[in-house]
């Protein structure tokens with residue numbers, strides 16, 4: 001199940017790419033910028049700031065919606081309210097495409113991929129939760145000569161890793177924290193399998209991505225340990241700055257966002273963090 005397909009991306013791997021966002025992730029990072037990706041099933045969201053109170057959604061609902069923000073007891077996510085809303089205040093996240101349908105969709109952009117050395121990135125959520133699906137999509141794309149990449153939290157099994165290696169040209173894997181206990185405290189999962197996967201992927205197009213989360217992993221000690229690990233593996237690092245732009249998405253899903261009032265680190269601080277990596281001889285950059 002997908003929740004988005006973004007065309008002409010330039011930050012999710014090399015060249016111009018289409019990025020496919022799959023739904024479902026077993027981690028629950030409290031800073032997550034895509035809260036609509038976390039649950040595996042379809043879900044409905046209502047953004048009160050966009051609503052003009054026209055009532056079209058209430059009239060269209062076959063299950064007795066009482067007000068724009070109401071989700072009636074029998075709601076089956078039919079999407080009629082989303083369809084009639086003139087302000088896109090209602091959104092249903094989650095739809096299915098078969099591997100053939102998805103490949104046909106992204107192949108519309110093949111000329112851009114070929115001109116730019118780009119391709120297709122599968123992101124999430126966590127793509128490896130839909131392993132058979134992504135393996136089939138990647139395989140079909142490779143048969144068509146399209147470059148493939150995956151964005152993942154890196155917590156997948158040895159067998160899944162070995163299955164992906166021949167199908168994926170670039171692995172963009174998150175390094176959230178070098179301290180396994182701290183990572184487990186914040187995300188529910190330690191880092192042992194992630195570090196093991198990174199070691200095994202070092203010669204298979206691995207890029208380490210570090211989301212710089214204020215107060216969690218952006219201290220000098222963790223960054224120095226992360227830089228030493230990347231140096232040992234001799235792979236590039238992308239440092240991704242924190243933003244809290246997902247606040248309205250959390251609100252529209254009826255969820256609290258713990259990082260709502262947390263600010264991005266100042267540019268000079270981000271550059272100082274980057275220097276920790278470059279001073280240790282790591283090929284590192286701010287942004288993906």
Ligand code: SF4
Nearest residue numbers: 061075077078079081
């Ligand atoms: S998705 Fe369908 S059933 Fe649910 S609130 Fe909207 S119109 Fe009503």
Ligand code: SF4
Nearest residue numbers: 051052054055057085
């Ligand atoms: S259709 Fe959209 S804008 Fe109109 S009341 Fe419903 S949610 Fe608000």
